[in-house]
Amino acid sequence: MAGKSIIDVLENIPREVIYTIVLIAMILPLLRPLGLPVPVSEPIKKWYDAIESLPPGSLVLISHCNLGAYPAFDSMQVATLHHLFSRPVKLVFFSIDATGLVVYDTLLSKVDPKAYGKVYGVDYFHIGYIPGGETAMKALAEDFKAAVPSDYKGTPIDQIPMAKDIKDIRDFTMIICFTSAGETSIGWIRQWIVVRPEIKYLCCVLDMMLPTMRPYYEAGQVAALTGSAPGGEYEFLIGKPGSGIKKADAFTGAQLILLVFIIIGNIASIAKRMGKGGVR
């Protein structure tokens, strides 16, 4: 750093320094939660209200995330399942990715449907992984049983009690999608919501994908749209605190530090230019 003024250093803080401070700002709140308030944002309220207003006996299709995206969607998925299992509705799980089956097992081990008196095959079941992405979505919409000959364990679909009455898209009341892929979140709109707008579509994507899903939300094709980050808010709302609330503090820590860095960088940059003869 010899020969560099303090302004030069602040204008170009080495990335290693930024990385280290951001890391500390994230780890500290995880080790020692700050207990910052968890305000419930509008999208989470809408998500909650949509599930709360489901008529008894409604059939809900849950398209859960793949394994790679699981850590990001963990708290939102677990909280949503807690909420759904507490309601008198029936659930059909679907995996759009081959690795999703492991996600399903993990989710169920965390939520424990038995605690809510729910029975596999009667109140919920998993149709497994169907390859093809949008082609699979289309197939499910057109003829459910043709697309799903058996559940994920290989049990023939005719032997699953709750599957007896499912024919096609018209039997579903809601789709809930958790995904890190834009093709999946928009695919459900193209293959299901466009065909049957009456279905409520709840969509949880990575926060950076929100702007691209927003046009569909504004057009009324998505009933509730949220990023994966506010899982803590949902946990707080349904009274089931989990990993999401802890993450909220870490989130605040990292983003506050980032804001501080941006301010420092700009002050240094402006000061340097003023030193050179005024701001242009």
Added chain:
Amino acid sequence: MPFNGLPLDVLQIVAGRYLDLVVLLVIWVVTILGVNMLKRGWTPKWRKIAGLEALEEVVGRAAEMGKPVHFTPGYGGLTGTTSPQVVAGLAVFAELAKLCARYDVPIICSVGDPTVLGVAAELYKQAYMAEGKIDRARPEEAIRYLTGSQFAFASAVAGIAEREKPAGNVMVGPFWAESMMFAEVFYRIGSIQIAGTARIYQIPFFAIVCDYVIIGDEMFATGAYLTKEPYSISSIFVQDLVKIFALALTIVGLIAIHLGSNVFIEFLKW
């Protein structure tokens, strides 16, 4: 079994897709007519796409520094919904490989989907053949399949960047969350960067880090732009005509809705 005893000749259009079909047919006919009419005489003027113009700069810099150039079409394949972007990326790769062959600059092509592997290797060989340097082509070293797993692919590309320190990095194709990682790692090692994607989630990341960005539908003009064949350039002109038509439709629809008419919306549902 295949036909369920149904005759193939009795067909009907799926409800709600009449307009889609008409629009598709109109675009199709206009493209064929336009391309055939335009290729005979007048060639339209086209604006420069800075990102594509800079390919030569990237290769020139690499030649001066004695370092390789890195290219990746992302880890999208030729069979999914993002395949048009991969095709566009491969068109850029074909041109880049030709420039690299001309200036004797090694090129590294990181592939994340095996369907792209053979095509990329073929394009690479053809580029060297076109420059009369097929004896110097090393497809087995240049074209590298890394993995089909997103973040393993990201790590592998980052590893190549750190180890081989390419002077330039060109990434054109579909990109997901790995985009920022690529852009930052290559920025760190001082590569000049050209990035292009039609996946709008990733454009902001490229825009803040890369030197040149090819945005949205510019991607789909790359093939025609780089080959500079009148036939292809004409097809881009037709593409712009269709866009103008779409814009006009939007304005008509806007006016109709504000005048309280739902006719236009119903027409779109036809």
Added chain:
Amino acid sequence: MSVLYRRHIPLAITFICGLIILLQFFFVPANITEPWQSSLQYYGVTLTNWANLLANFIIGFGVVNISLIHARRIMRAKSWVDKFYSIWLFIVMAAFIVVGLFGYPRMWWTPLAANWDWLQLYVLTPLDATVYASLVFYMASGCYRAFRARTLEGAALLVVGFLSIMYKTPLFQAYAPWVIKTIDWIAKYPAVGAYRGIQVSAALGAILLGIRTLIGVETGYLGRRD
């Protein structure tokens, strides 16, 4: 290699397959009883399945390519660190192939199924999550460098970027509701407008690229013309 083999046959295959897929999107046979298994759709699905099958078989080429590169590296690399990484790649690849082939859930051999799940859940997921999470550092340093008020456009990017980060920070959601309102407005109007513009023109571009590919004007993927 003749032009027929290199250009005309691939173009004909592209045209015919593309046309079938398009037709089955627009047309259904009249008076059908089982829509999913109707004739045109059957062709469409068969073609899609072929494409998926081919794509999966091509993974074999990928394995050969990666094996050749790393075998060469093991033989040529001077440093033991480089050799080690390539050897490690072979070990992990072999482990995943063996467990994957014989232990995929509910396939051939049940005892390995648990190991497949274990590999996925305790090896692949944490590694994926770690690399994904490292994005936060890349983004932090990228934002720090890019959000500078050097020009008018830069200042606009700075203001909106800064407010967006505040919007996503739970602390500000609680204590600065005006940030939420401001960013909501930006997201609802200017941002949605811009995104729709890019989305519509990119979709049109993709449709026209499709048509150009079908009619054989766009041949970048086939290499140079003879």
